[in-house]
Amino acid sequence: MTSTAADILALTTTLKMAAITTVILLLIGTPLAWYLANMKSRFKVFFEAIVALPLVLPPTVLGFYLLLAFSPQALPGQLWQTATGSQLAFSFSAIVIGSVLYSLPFVVQPLQKAFEQLGDHYLEAAAMLGAGPIDRFFSIVFPLTKASFITAAALGFAHTVGEFGVVLMIGGNIPRETRVLSIALFDHVEAFNYSNAHILSAGLLISSLILLSSVYLLGGKFSGKSVAKKVLKS
Amino acid sequence: MTENLVSTAAVKAPILGMSIDIAFEHFHLVIDHNIELSGIVGIFGQSGSGKSTLLRIIAGLEKAASGQISIDNKTLQNSASKRFTKPEHREIGLIFQDSRLFPHLNVYENLAYAVKRKPQGKLSIEQVLKLTQLTQLKHQAVTSLSGGEKQRVSLARALLAEPKLLLLDEPFSALDKKTKAQMLTILKTIQHQLKLPMLYVSHSIGELQFIAKQLIVISSGKIDTVAPIHQAIHQLNNHDDVAAKTSLSLTIAEHLPDFGLTRLSLNVQSTRGESIYLPLLQKGEQQCALGQQIPCIIYARDISISTTKPEHSSIVNQLSATIIAIKPGTTSALITLRCAEQEFYAQISLWSAKRMALTLNLAVYIQFKANAVHSYHSTESTVDA
Structure with a gap:
């Protein structure tokens, strides 16, 4: 395989990992953020700290613990093996699970903040009109916090694309499985293959910049025009 | 029109039974009363007397309240038997002081929100738009409305959910006097046409006297008086903090x-x-x-x-x-x-x-x-x- 073909493969693996991770993050991050936003217990800060941990912890620390947990000797690894028949460590599934944990705060925090800002007012009004909790979420909460969902998804996606440490620890460097762009870049540099390294680096830099710019553009558009914010402020 | 809107005129006024107790940090509300819900019943109290909290408890928005609430024979909550009907199932409407119109929906869509959740309702959006004099504003964004218009939309929306009881928590207190007088007249007309019992909270005796036949006076978390309006206002003359009238x-x-x-x-x-x-x-x-x-x-x-x-x-x-x-x-x-x-x-x-x-x-x-x-x-x- 040429190094360019290998890089394209790494790109598709990366995009696949980031897309799946983002979907999972929205699915578990939304209820988690909702729960945290409405939590009144004094242990709230503790749970918030746990969610925020990946922001400050070296990714290798997280990766190290996950590696231990995913090994066939550990219980999570064993359970996975019994359920799926394949080993968890050094698999695509492993790097997705690692990414989910690693990018969790990037999804949970903007959502939690949006939910807290929204408050109970509209939800109480909706309940008095006969809307149940699920109905209230989709008819009131989601439309009024759409901008934050876009921000959360984009940040989660971008952060997962840029991940290195966790993948390196638990994924290894298996083409088609766990060899993602950041790892491919590291390989090129180690092999003094600077021209390929330049292509990957510049590519990641520019695409990240474009993604973040569009998030801020969209976010500004939504919150600038967003009637919700205007009303909340008044 | 009156006949079309009301299929069965209320023969007997429903009874709201309350035996509730809720403690907050600086405030304790204890209510043990049966209230006959005929027409508009006013609730008067100074700020902090617990009148808004009482409405929220009846609506089911204060889950911490213990005790029992019923309308006629239907129990809405009973902490002894751990029964609690959620606010969305109580068939009670609540109009808040801040109209709480959904900002992502326009006037019509706000009303449709209620209709969608009460599909077999007898009232149509058009009828209610007419009742609340909103037909002109149907397609406006709710953020562009004036205070009085917002409260009319809020009222229209609550009516379309077709509650058995409508609670109003100082709905017009932020309006100027002229608009307030118009709103009160609209409210009175609607009450008359739909025969919908209402509990109307206010700290304005003038407002309450204009619309209510019965008045409940609440002070520091307790019901002081339940009496016909003039009698209740005269009893307030004994309070030092209320101007005698x-x-x-x-x-x-x-x-x-x-x-x-x-x-x-x-x-x-x-x-x-x-x-x-x-x-x-x-x-x-x-x-x-x-x-x-x-x-x-x-x-x-x-x-x-x-x-x-x-x-x-x-x-x-x-x-x-x-x-x-x-x-x-x-x-x-x-x-x-x-x-x-x-x-x-x-x-x-x-x-x-x-x-x-x-x-x-x-x-x-x-x-x-x-x-x-x-x-x-x-x-x-x-x-x-």
Whole structure:
């Protein structure tokens, strides 16, 4: 395989990992953020700290613990093996699970903040009109916090694309499985293959910049025009 | 139209049974009362008295409240048997002081939100738009509406959910007086047409007197009084922090447009033709119908007493009355008088009371200017109690 073909493969693996991770993050991050936003217990800060941990912890620390947990000797690894028949460590599934944990705060925090800002007012009004909790979420909460969902998804996606440490620890460097762009870049540099390294680096830099710019553009558009914010402020 | 909107006119008023107890950090609300929900029942209390909390408990928005709430035989919550009907299943509407219209939906969509969740409802959006005079604003964004318009949308939306009981939490307190008077009139008309029982919370006696027949007075977390409106307002005269006033219903007898006055007659039996004049009652160009009964308020501080018939006075309202109670305060005295079965309250200085040697059963004359008679029926209303 040429190094360019290998890089394209790494790109598709990366995009696949980031897309799946983002979907999972929205699915578990939304209820988690909702729960945290409405939590009144004094242990709230503790749970918030746990969610925020990946922001400050070296990714290798997280990766190290996950590696231990995913090994066939550990219980999570064993359970996975019994359920799926394949080993968890050094698999695509492993790097997705690692990414989910690693990018969790990037999804949970903007959502939690949006939910807290929204408050109970509209939800109480909706309940008095006969809307149940699920109905209230989709008819009131989601439309009024759409901008934050876009921000959360984009940040989660971008952060997962840029991940290195966790993948390196638990994924290894298996083409088609766990060899993602950041790892491919590291390989090129180690092999003094600077021209390929330049292509990957510049590519990641520019695409990240474009993604973040569009998030801020969209976010500004939504919150600038967003009637919700205007009303909340008044 | 009335007939179309109401399939079965309420034969008997439902009873709201409450036996509730809720403690907050600085405040304890204990209510143990059965309230007959006929027409609009007013709830009066100073801020912090617990009146809004009471509405939230009835609505099911205060889960911490323990005790029991029922409407007729239907139990809404009972903490002893761990029953709690969620707010969305209580068939109770609540109109908040801040209208809480959904900002991502326009006027029509806000109303459709309620209809969608009450698909078998009898009211149509068009009907309710008409009732609340909103047809023109149907497609507007809710953020572009004025305060009065917002509350009308809020009212329309609540009506479309077709509740069995409508709770209103100071819905018009942020509006100017003219808009408030319009809103109160709309609300009264709607109540009359839909026969929907309402609990109306306010700290304005004038507002409550205009729309409610019954008044519940709450102070520091307890129900103080449940009485017909005029009686309840008169009982409030015993409170030091409320300006004493006479509350009465009068019948429109005659309009005197040349003098800018309307003559009203006392509603009680055995009148000797007593009349009370007030500034001409008219809505726009139209004068209020003769024979209509309207609630009025006269502040005790605006009524003066004379021991002889004041024949050379510019003051138009002069009634003969008998003193039935004298309650001295620190600098003034509150005198209760009776004029043809109607009680009046006059507040005069202690000095005057002593100088005039006022005693019980003394026959006197009370007088007050036409401007001192306040009613929400006049658009120039100055009621701010």
